[in-house]
Amino acid sequence: MFGLIFFSLFTSGFSELLCTSSDLEMSYTFCDSTAHAFMFNLTPCSIMKTDVWKATINWIPRSDITFLKIVFHVWYDGAKVFHWKQLLCSGTDDEYSVCETLKGETLVEEFDIKGSRTSFPKGNYSIILHGFSDDSENNMVICLNFTMIVKQDVF
Numbered sequence: 164m165f166g167l168i169f170f171s172l173f174t175s176g177f178s179e180l181l182c183t184s185s186d187l188e189m190s191y192t193f194c195d196s197t198a199h200a201f202m203f204n205l206t207p208c209s210i211m212k213t214d215v216w217k218a219t220i221n222w223i224p225r226s227d228i229t230f231l232k233i234v235f236h237v238w239y240d241g242a243k244v245f246h247w248k249q250l251l252c253s254g255t256d257d258e259y260s261v262c263e264t265l266k267g268e269t270l271v272e273e274f275d276i277k278g279s280r281t282s283f284p285k286g287n288y289s290i291i292l293h294g295f296s297d298d299s300e301n302n303m304v305i306c307l308n309f310t311m312i313v314k315q316d317v318f
Contacts, residue, residue, distance in 0.1 A: 178310070182208030186315050194291070194306030199225075201305075205276075210283050210313060216276040221269065226304055228264040229254045230296050238289040250298075285316045 181189040181203065187210050193199055200223035205216055231252040237245035252262035264270045288311040296302040 181205055181309075184208040186211050186313065188312040188314065189309060191307050191309045194293075194303075194308055199305070203307075211315075214277070218274055218276055220272045222305070223269050224264055224266060224304060226266050226296060228252060228261055228270075228296070228304070230298070231261060231304070232295045232298060232300065234293040234295070234300065236291040239284075240286045283311075283313045285313050287312055 178190045178192045181191060182205060183189075184207075187208055189205065189208070191203070193201075202219075202221035204219040207213060207216070229252060231250075233249050233251055235245065235247045236243065251257070251259050254262075257263070260272060261270055288309075290309040290311060292305075292307045292309070293300070293303055294305040296304045
């Protein structure tokens with residue numbers, strides 16, 4: 164199965180199914196109860212023999228994006244296994260198209276996620292993505308809580 168296209172505008176407070184297949188199920192919620200103009204799509208919906216996932220984000224931010232720090236936390240069956248921070252926008256000479264998006268503008272971004280770098284054993288994953296508009300990580304512009312259930316080992 165090559166993915167169920169999911170799209171959600173002005174969503175808040177409840178889990179949204181991203182995709183489901185025989186080997187993978189993904190959903191997400193927002194970390195806050197505020198409505199967001201947001202859509203996320205991922206194909207294929209599989210971890211078996213998947214070298215690259217194609218992702219698309221469609222988002223209308225509620226503030227200007229001149230500075231953006233992304234923070235990922237990943238848990239596997241309840242244990243923290245990964246923590247990563249990346250500065251995407253600093254306000255000068257930024258290379259990503261998300262930078263300089265103004266409040267109310269629609270941001271559409273397509274990108275690849277390299278799946279072959281990591282083997283995902285069967286189990287439950289929780290992936291928290293925070294986006295901050297300051298280096299001190301006080302001003303959150305978006306927060307997503309992804310749930311990924313790997314239904315079978317790839318081996």
